[in-house]
Amino acid sequence: MAKVRPVRGATLNSDSTRFNLPQREADGDWLDDQTAIDGELPPLRTTVTIEKPKTIIARNQSPDIAFDRSVNPYRGCEHGCIYCFARPTHAFHDLSPGLDFETKLFAKPDAPALLREALAKRGYACQPIAFGTNTDPYQPIEAHWRITRGCIEVLAECDHPITITTKSDRVTRDIDLLAPMAAKGLSAVMISVTSLDPKIAATVEPRAPHPERRLAAVAKLRAAGIPAYVSLSPVIPQVTDHEMEHIMERAAEAGALGCFFLPVRLPHEVAPLFRAWLDAHFPDRAAKVMATIQSIRGGRDNDPDFHTRMRGQGPWAELLRTRFKIAARRYGLDTPYIALRRDLFRPPAGAQGELF
Template sequence: MAKTRPVRGATLNGESRRFNLPERQADGDWLDDRETVDEGEPVLRTTVTVEHPRTIITRNQSPDIGFDRSINPYRGCEHGCIYCFARPSHAYHDLSPGLDFETRLFAKPDAPTLLRAELGKRGYVCEPIAFGTNTDPYQPIEKDWRITRGCIEVLAETCHPLTITTKSDRVTRDLDLLAPMAARGLAAVMISVTSLNPRVSMTVEPRAPHPEKRLAAVRRLTEAGIPTYVSLSPIIPAITDHEMEHLMERAAEAGARGTFFLPVRLPHEVAPLFRAWLDTHFPDRAGKVMSIIQSIRGGRDNDPNFHTRFRGQGAWAELLRTRFHIAAKRFGLDGERIRLRTDLFRPPAGPQGELF
């Protein structure tokens, strides 16, 4: 395993053949303006490109996802989680799912305005909107761009329910909006904590906040009356799976209402990126990790099929589920998922909203 903190998650900027993406060499400086790391090698600077989409609510009809709409204020994610299933989406921009995904980001500053317009359309039917389903809404650039906050302001104004999934304690900066919404049954948050070992965490998720900060955020959110859950996803066999019960115990101590987990998924370009990362940081167990993953995924690096892609199959998957259910009952984390209210929604004021 690497002895120093990696500055990025992916170890390469590999080729994506699905969209004829040529392999490219990354360049630039690091976000914090340091020009070199300890070894004297150049590091990467994060760049942000403004994107102007025509709509901001994304719809899905997946039979194994518990929401039908979501908002992604950003494309790409600086947290650099090596396992991120959203990495392949960068290939649509002729960019690499590797280092480009972590360093060449897109921001959508028009999102709150677009959201207001879409909520005001005739015939809009209110259902919870999910944030953090593709890339993290509270990644570092949210501090300056505040697009996620702008969207929450619109939802608070219209009494529209929302859910947030993040691995950042930055979500607590919006307590002033989320707490009143939660009091009316309109908001819930899920914090992702995949490892309590700082060295493992900084290798798997190099630019995400320290796990203790995330657990502190769980406590703050809970104390503010916001229903808060902890995601252990993804569980990486032979790297993080042994922490499951301890993670759940800490989640319960922090006041979480429940927990959730998925075995690691490696769709499309994520698989070769993950293999290269294993060879760099865990060469002593790379073969073992991939062998177990393939046993969970029907002999492949990834299972893309509905209904089985999130659960996994085989003895390892069943063992994880058994351990999880036993621990959930032991720590009181097996309660019902919260149901958010939709009956309070009122279309936004304005030329469109006044029609209702």
Template sequence: MTTGRPVRGATRNDESRRFNLPQTELDGDWLDMREGIDGIAPKLRTTVTVETPRTIISRNASPDVPFDRSINPYRGCEHGCIYCFARPSHAFHDLSPGLDFESRLFAKPSAATLLRAELGKPGYVAAPMALGTNTDPYQPIESDWRITRGIIEVLAETDHPLTITTKSDRVVRDLDLLAPMAAKRLAAVAMSITSLDPKIASTVEPRAPHPERRLAAVRKLADAGVPVYVSISPVIPAITDHEIETLIARAAEAGATRAFFIPVRLPHEVAPLFRAWLDEHFPDRAGKVMTTIASLRGGKDNDPNFFTRMKGQGPWADLLATRFRIACAKHGLNQERIALRSDLFRAPRGPQGELF
């Protein structure tokens, strides 16, 4: 019987979207903020130890990476990406590449001072400085420590070219520095977006910002004149590989001009951590994932050899490369190279120079 006065006014009970709660709950930054409020105790506290290195610029001569120098403001990374190839580096501190890597961090607050000294050495020749090659320079603790910003300030002052790789929209905080550098062809940013599915992203990269926030950052950077790459790295077979075409389409729509990808790499202690993660979160396809990775990596969990380590090998690698190339051509990505200038560099002023 439907006659009579209704018991309630609304006829539907849809989920509230005013504060975007469903997406917010899958956002890594929100996970950080919610701990400690409303009586929610943090499951694992992050500790930060001050590191006092003697130098800050790391050099490499690897033939398959496009830079020869980099700076890592932090050791360890709160983003907690299960595939992170930097995890084994925590062994140098007798710490675990697992939870220790994500929660027991090291910061280098003297980075800007050390950089200024190294750039001022006689004979220094400028070339693009890479940030974010090991751990993310815009992970959550950068909000307080601001070490990355201090580094960029020195590079901006000296007109030194810079590339940044990050999976955080915090990078737009420094647009006041990056946009003028980009106008001189001194800066480019690569935004890492592994998956657009928030549930997959929050599993693979639990403390990283939501994928849509990263795409919004791509748009803000592009609108400010900063050249933007989108890094679809790593591609994880049977978990994220189906998203290649959609990711490239969204990257182009957001204003990116170039994109690249790397199949998942599992060096040293990363492989057993990754296997345990698969068993926990994707038990239905763990075997398929590892079998495909072995196909990409010459029958092993990892291939450390130059060139093939970045591309993989065999039919799976060829298929991924073909799909990626076709998608980029369809959406107009990778048409032109982003060439940064090194000829504008001028050594930082020393103490005497400040007097004049």
């Protein structure tokens, strides 16, 4: 069984085999005796490398995703959520989707300038820009780098709509920017709460803020007039699914306008990482969890099909949808997601378009 690093999500750091990268895992027999020889595994330090991309807006044409563009100020995420579908992106950099993903981070300090440049281009067509679609824009290193805030400042200046998804109450730091934008119909925030059980939350997403802090953030956002929603995603069968109704009740109490959920997805390297995590933390039910996930995913660990990957299939998926709909009606959380305004957008100050 893989050993657990203190306050980290993944139990493994093996490389992706998709790109024939060399394995970092040592010989298995030696690993069996590692703890006896060296003692408990030491905590891993988080490192941050500056990344200098040429562009910052990522485009998306997936038919089952509600946005067509996003900005990711960071690569990798210290929250360490074991189910994170962004983990495989680290393999493109010869880094492990496991522990490397949550300890070897990349920051993009040029993001605000690149965003300003993109918005100033002639012919730019305004649509909401999504933050938090790949890695969390308010993970702990944002406190120092403040790249997300810099990007919001650019969007606020241009009256450009923004949506944010995060597991962190740090988003409330930027209420001074988001509230005036919300008053114009330009901002909305979704806070992710997958479990209210502190022990489960600390295992599933070890460096994310306590669930109560996230719910408090929802209340603060709503008090400031900012549309705020709660995401239960992903729901993990046999681990967090029993909390669905309770989370939705607490979301309603915090003033959330609506809720959203997806069954857990395990693309590429996420599946073996998730299996190892289950063996380490839930050995009593690991087989049952995977059997249920496979029943939702057409007999596989993951279903990549655009038409079913977000919904799942079979009796288990249908049961989750039914429970969600009933709870949404009960707690008044079936309000459609707000449509943000696009007609107020103007290019950044100094853009060539303003000269004419």
